[in-house]
Amino acid sequence: xxxxxxxxxxxxxxxxxxxxxxxxxxxxxxxxxxxxxxxxxxxxxxxxxxxxxxxxxxxxxxxxxxxxxxxxxxxxxxxxxxxxxxxxxxxxxxxxxxxxxxxxxxxxxxxxxxxxxxxxxxxxxxxxxxxxxxxxxxxxxxxxxxxxxxxxxxxxxxxxxxxxxxxxxxxxxxxxxxxxxxxxxxxxxxxxxxxxxxxxxxxxxxxxxxxxxxxxxxxxxxxxxxxxxxxxxxxxxxxxxxxxxxxxxxxxxxxxxxxxxxxxxxxxxxxxxxxxxxxxxxxxxxxxx
Amino acid sequence: xxxxxxxxxxxxxxxxxxxxxxxxxxxxxxxxxxxxxxxxxxxxxxxxxxxxxxxxxxxxxxxxxxxxxxxxxxxxxxxxxxxxxxxxxxxxxxxxxxxxxxxxxxxxxxxxxxxxxxxxxxxxxxxxxxxxxxxxxxxxxxxxxxxxxxxxxx
Numbered sequence: 001x002x003x004x005x006x007x008x009x010x011x012x013x014x015x016x017x018x019x020x021x022x023x024x025x026x027x028x029x030x031x032x033x034x035x036x037x038x039x040x041x042x043x044x045x046x047x048x049x050x051x052x053x054x055x056x057x058x059x060x061x062x063x064x065x066x067x068x069x070x071x072x073x074x075x076x077x078x079x080x081x082x083x084x085x086x087x088x089x090x091x092x093x094x095x096x097x098x099x100x101x102x103x104x105x106x107x108x109x110x111x112x113x114x115x116x117x118x119x120x121x122x123x124x125x126x127x128x129x130x131x132x133x134x135x136x137x138x139x140x141x142x143x144x145x146x147x148x149x150x151x152x153x154x155x156x157x158x159x160x161x162x163x164x165x166x167x168x169x170x171x172x173x174x175x176x177x178x179x180x181x182x183x184x185x186x187x188x189x190x191x192x193x194x195x196x197x198x199x200x201x202x203x204x205x206x207x208x209x210x211x212x213x214x215x216x217x218x219x220x221x222x223x224x225x226x227x228x229x230x231x232x233x234x235x236x237x238x239x240x241x242x243x244x245x246x247x248x249x250x251x252x253x254x255x256x257x258x259x260x261x262x263x264x265x266x267x268x269x270x271x272x273x274x275x276x277x278x279x280x281x282x283x284x285x286x287x288x289x
Numbered sequence: 290x291x292x293x294x295x296x297x298x299x300x301x302x303x304x305x306x307x308x309x310x311x312x313x314x315x316x317x318x319x320x321x322x323x324x325x326x327x328x329x330x331x332x333x334x335x336x337x338x339x340x341x342x343x344x345x346x347x348x349x350x351x352x353x354x355x356x357x358x359x360x361x362x363x364x365x366x367x368x369x370x371x372x373x374x375x376x377x378x379x380x381x382x383x384x385x386x387x388x389x390x391x392x393x394x395x396x397x398x399x400x401x402x403x404x405x406x407x408x409x410x411x412x413x414x415x416x417x418x419x420x421x422x423x424x425x426x427x428x429x430x431x432x433x434x435x436x437x438x439x440x441x442x443x
Contacts, residue, residue, distance in 0.1 A: 030371065032369055166367070169364075169367055170364040170365070170367070171364075173360065173363040173364040173367070173369075173370065174360050174361065174363070174364035177360075177363075177370065179370070192367070193367070195327065195333060195366075195367060195368045195369065195372070196363075196367055196368065196369050197369060198369050198371055214369075215332070218329075218332065268329060268330050269329040269330050270329065271329055
């Protein structure tokens with residue numbers, strides 16, 4: 001698989017504060033990377049650096065281009081939906097299609113029309129007359145109709161109802177994705193896209209605290225339901241997270257040996273959300289000490 | 290005489306257990322129709338593989354029929370396409386399905402019989418001994434198993 005995006009030692013400061021701190025990431029063709037972190041962790045800033053929308057220190061390479069110097073050419077093959085996606089209120093849907101076809105060499109008007117045909121959005125409607133969900137759908141139709149190698153989605157489904165969210169990912173997988181492309185997506189609803197992702201990076205206070213393929217995460221992290229008599233022994237194996245309820249303590253372990261865990265109680269695999277909560281909580285308690 | 294009774298008892302138990310298992314599998318499959326729910330403990334590609342095997346075995350997917358495309362399944366189940374490719378690759382490796390150029394994957398003739406034999410073998414060597422052990426642990430007699438069976442059968 002060829003590398004489409006590589007980011008090394010990416011740092012972004014606002015005054016004294018490092019909002020992105022020595023971030024390293026590579027994204028290869030075929031990967032769908034989830035960038036996951038709490039609000040204010042630096043996700044959007046990372047994406048903006050990759051898109052050449054903000055100054056930074058470090059190296060960023062997107063499809064062989066430097067986003068700072070070759071932004072215009074890079075954008076032929078990169079599509080982006082910002083978390084604050086806005087379309088001009090006075091614009092008609094039809095005009096948006098004409099505009100995109102005019103400015104973007106890789107825009108496929110037919111694709112956008114096909115997507116819009118599945119919604120009840122009229123081509124003659126003005127943006128200001130559409131609901132929030134409809135505006136987002138117009139936006140998606142415009143962006144996903146670009147035959148881009150790299151697609152960057154910053155909270156693309158924020159504020160959408162579950163039907164529209166599902167429809168969005170269905171559209172993404174069925175009509176956009178293929179193994180020559182890559183997608184980076186940030187979202188707070190990781191349960192919904194956990195199985196869509198091939199890779200995950202957790203980001204906290206500007207740092208990448210975990211970057212793995214979802215397959216490896218299943219190998220690395222295990223949940224164990226520990227009864228009280230084994231809790232003190234289990235603590236020696238340094239769980240990332242433990243929570244006692246109804247007489248059993250659920251503990252999350254990273255890279256523990258299977259046979260050691262099996263002695264403590266029933267072992268299961270955590271969801272991505274479990275791992276996320278475990279890692280975020282671990283780093284916070286460490287700081288408190 | 291006593292041996293005969295024992296043999297008969299075992300047969301009755303076997304039928305009872307099979308019925309339970311079928312009920313279980315059916316309810317399980319039914320749950321899987323709309324938006325699939327996956328267990329965290331087994332890789333999803335294996336669960337997907339097993340789902341296809343079960344659907345062929347149960348006759349929901351017929352021999353000679355096409356499997357839906359990787360894209361279609363990815364979109365429908367909201368899974369990454371690599372997961373589906375892995376499951377489909379396993380089915381191809383085991384020669385249960387075959388690729389027809391430009392058309393996709395098709396269930397091969399004779400697959401159902403092949404899988405029935407394989408699943409029977411797996412049941413008799415793996416699950417059945419465990420069930421027998423459980424029955425003896427619970428000291429259940431053939432009559433008791435039969436009686437419970439009547440209540441379940443609709």
